[in-house]
Amino acid sequence: MQRFTSALFLLGLGVLIAAIFRNMDLAASTPIVGDAINAAAAQQVGAANFVTSVVLGYRGFDTLMELTILFTAATAGGLVLGKPRGDARPDPEAGLVLRAGADLFFPLLLVVGLYIILHGHLTPGGGFQGGVILAVAFFLPLLARPGTPMSHRAVSLIEGLAGASFIVIGLLAMPEGQAFLTPLLDKGQLGSLLSAGSLPLLYIAVGLKVGSELAGLLAQLAATEASD
Amino acid sequence: MNELVLMVALPLLTAFLLPVIDRLSSLAARWIGPLVLLLTAIIGLSAWSQTGSGAITIELGNFRPPLGIDLYVDQLALLFALAVTLGTLLLWPAEGEQRLRQSTLALLLAGSGSGLALSGDLFNIYVLYELIAVVSYGLAASRGTAAGQAATLRYLIVSAFGAALALAGIALVYQATGTLNLAQLAQLAPTQLNNGQGLAAFVLMLVGFGVKAELFPVNTWVPEVYATAPARVAGLLAGVVSKLALLIIVRLLILLFPQPEALTVMLVLGILGVLTGELAAWRARDFNRMLAFSSIGQLGIMFIAFSIPGKAGVFAGLAVALHHLVVKPALFLLAQRWGGSLEHLAGVAKGSPLAAALFILLALSLIGVPPLPGFWAKLLVMIHLLEQQSSLYALGAWIIMAGAALEANYLFRVASSFYRREAAATPPAAHRTGDLAGASLLGAALAAAVFLIVPLADRIEAMAGQAADRDHYIQTVNPEPLP
Structure with missing residues (x-):
């Protein structure tokens, strides 16, 4: 029965894909919304990086949900992944190269990550990309010295507060009768660091949340495997 | 009407903060989730009467659609947002060691489900669907x-x-x-x-x-x-x-x-769903599995009903969907203690008469025995199917009849085993008060619906009319015309 169902399903999918390729006119794409955003973003949102105006301005609600997906995955992961066994020995300390490399890279990764987050509204990059680099900065020392784990309390505190501040910034517009996630503050001069209103603040929240979440998840994965 | 977005934002905010709150006070962490859901349900209910006359749209971030994302609030969307909020509250799944993480996921389910019901943007729907998927894996x-x-x-x-x-x-x-x-x-x-x-x-x-x-x-x-x-x-x-x-x-x-072909695809898949679901449920020897297969069959009926063109299809489909929305959670609440092999359930009526009576009430409605609401829902589907004057729709009607016969057979088989004289060797433990209270509440709602069937049907018909009206949707959102 199951084999029959699968065969039927694959047949249907094949017919569908064939039909798509026969009918679709790839040259006739009409990105009307894309064009409209390109025309209006600089004036409406004030971020030099138009991708950011879409990610945090026009489609900020999507971004909040993406952020929540990551949080949910981390929570669900925590539910499924076991705790390390009580008698499990921690992994031995890494060799000189990795330890020295981790020490050297830590400040560098920190600066690069923060730079990318803070300039997300000006240049390619932003909270998600910068957040991942921050997570690596904190995970690398853990690889080098598994005996001294990072503080779970601090990680979950940053994670919770960063996520909450994204929503709170969104809610702040509402007492004045504006809709959720309306950009606040002055738009400023296009292209300067202090521009695009509250968008950079949102990206800082995103960066901290992504960073702490990923670091926490990686640390938990590392701890789960620490059994002999 | 901007505050309706709180039905999405507040549960998410609480979920983010729950680990922090737990560190301050575990008692607060235990109660804040249900309280927030209660609050969002009140926010939703207070907007209910305003959506009766016409739908409302919320332009998130103050960007006019189609550049920005909008929430579209008609009675149907609001009803489902309320259903997911109240359903999560009633079936609050947090217990045991992992209570904190389960509460977090339950809040996320309520928030993302409300968003899914209200969203008016195709890609936003996809993102929310992914979110609710990840929540349900957890x-x-x-x-x-x-x-x-x-x-x-x-x-x-x-x-x-x-x-x-x-x-x-x-x-x-x-x-x-x-x-x-x-x-x-x-x-x-x-x-x-x-x-x-x-x-x-x-x-x-x-x-x-x-x-x-x-x-x-x-x-x-x-x-x-x-x-x-x-x-x-x-x-x-x-x-x-x-x-x-x-x-x-x-x-x-x-x-x-x-295009009419879209309806035909849905009709055929719905018919296959009813057939396979009910046959598998008939063969199942495990309480949860039986409920699962019967739910596949019921959703098949909904797909068949929604494939009827126009407002009639939306009306009939909604009636079956709302009925199932009440009955299936109640049955699963009973399954909290009755899960596992059906053999264990022999003679349970003696130990837990209320649960056995509830099961019979819910089963009768699921089969479609008059005067229970399930009967009216199925009758509505049958009438509109036979009105279509098409052999495929008529086949759908016959398959639903056959499915109901199968349902009657296996549900009665289970119900009659409850009243067998000799009890099973290892009878299941008695239901916890919370589970039984929840199931009784849903059962009482079902019984009350018997007496309110005419006003309820009028409401659902109005809701279906509003939802099936494309022009109303377009005019309410009024997207900015682009070249």
Whole structure:
């Protein structure tokens, strides 16, 4: 029965894909919304990086949900992944190269990550990309010295507060009768660091949340495997 | 009306903060989740009367659609947002060691489910659908058993495959129209989606979103997950989340896809769903599995009903969906203690007479015995199916009849075993008060509906009329015209 169902399903999918390729006119794409955003973003949102105006301005609600997906995955992961066994020995300390490399890279990764987050509204990059680099900065020392784990309390505190501040910034517009996630503050001069209103603040929240979440998840994965 | 967004934002905010709150006071962490859901339900209820006369739209971030994302609030959307909020409250799945993480996931389920019901943007719907999918993986595996995790892994694979198909469908729509706003898509659909590419996009989205709606043939995850997940979670997935996925499919069908072939595809898959679901339920020897297969059959009936063109189909489908929304969670609440082999349930009526009586009430309504609400819902579907003057629709009607006969056979078999003289060797433990109270509440609602059937039907018909009205949707959102 199951084999029959699968065969039927694959047949249907094949017919569908064939039909798509026969009918679709790839040259006739009409990105009307894309064009409209390109025309209006600089004036409406004030971020030099138009991708950011879409990610945090026009489609900020999507971004909040993406952020929540990551949080949910981390929570669900925590539910499924076991705790390390009580008698499990921690992994031995890494060799000189990795330890020295981790020490050297830590400040560098920190600066690069923060730079990318803070300039997300000006240049390619932003909270998600910068957040991942921050997570690596904190995970690398853990690889080098598994005996001294990072503080779970601090990680979950940053994670919770960063996520909450994204929503709170969104809610702040509402007492004045504006809709959720309306950009606040002055738009400023296009292209300067202090521009695009509250968008950079949102990206800082995103960066901290992504960073702490990923670091926490990686640390938990590392701890789960620490059994002999 | 801006405050309706709090139905999404507040549960998410609370979920983010829950680990922090728990550190300050574990008592607060225990109670804040249900309290916030109660608050959001009140916010939703207070907007109920305003949506009666006409739908409302909320332009998030103050950007006018189609550039920004909008929430579209009509009575149907609000009803489902309320259903997911109140359903999560009633079936609050947090217990035991992992209480904190389960509460977090439950809040996320309520928030993302409300968002899914209200969203008016195709890509936003996809993101929310992914979110609710990840939430349900976590909840389904939360019991921590190996069987549960294996079932969840299968669920994850099927669901991720479905999401990829749905995304491909969305890409096809975007390629053809250049926009993602549902209202603008509804404007463009008669000229730009009324072709083969549009039909292909619909089928991809139907199968993709159909994974959660237990559509044949992408429902292979259902029996294992419902048998191994905590019963409250199974009740939420079968009762509420499946209807949300169905709601999206129906919305897309009304707004985006005018071609009659789309309805035929849905009808055929619905018929196959009823057939396979009811036959498998008839053969099942495990309480949860039986409920799972019967839920596949019921969703098949909904797919058949929604494939009837026009307002009549929406009305009939909604009636079956709302009935199932009440009955299935109640049955899963009873399954909290009665899960496992049906043999164990012999003679349980002596120990727990209330639970046995509730089961019989719910089963009778599920089969469609007059005067219970399930009968009226099925009758409505049958009348509109036979009105269609088409042999395929008539076949659908006969299949539903045959399915009801099978349902009657296996549900009565179980019910009569409850009253057997000799009890099972290892009878199940008595129900906890919370489970029994929840099931009784839903049973009482079902019984009350018997006496309110005429006003209820009028309300649902008005709701269906509002939802089936494409022009009303377009005018309410009023997307900015683009060149």
